[in-house]
Amino acid sequence: MLQDPFHAVTGETHADNTTHTFECLYRQHEHALFLLASRATKSPEQARDIVQEVFLKLWEKRNNLEHIQDIEAWLYRVTGNKLIDHLRKTAADQRLKTALWNSTQAKNNEPDQLLEARECNQQIHAAINQLAPQRQLIYRLNREEGMNYQAIADTLSISRHTVKNQISFALRSIQRFLGL
Structure with a gap:
């Protein structure tokens, strides 16, 4: 027994x-x-x-x-x-969202400001696109698809700890790329 x-x-x-x-x-x-x-x-x-x-x-x-x-x-x-x-x-996400919001807010419809907002948006996408393929996939699954760490780990057959580390590294890389 x-x-x-x-x-x-x-x-x-x-x-x-x-x-x-x-x-x-x-x-x-x-x-x-x-x-x-x-x-x-x-x-x-x-x-x-x-x-x-x-x-x-x-x-x-x-x-x-x-x-x-x-x-x-x-x-x-x-x-x-x-x-x-x-x-x-949550705090890291909020800092990125605030930076995105601040960088894309055009106070009026002046062409220069609209162009600047587009350029900032492109920089953010470039920052995400410069991530290593697996790190980018994990970041997108978490931030864009809303999957939690365990669901990502199960989907990709990796440990939850690996997912957590990859998200952390991705956020730091994006912030460095954007100069935050």
């Missing part, structure tokens, strides 16, 4: 029933983590994604939980880390 990998952190014994224990942990903690995430993100959809990522990480690490002494504290720590990652990504 196999021991449930969650036994070490829950104290419950469900031999050969890891799924049941995971579901219990999910039901017990999901709502509180969702409230925390939705307060920080101001978006129920983003909060759901973050909580899903937290529980996905728990499931992926289910066989290596013996070192965790307080599962609730671990869940809150992982949620906090995911929120920090999300807020950093």
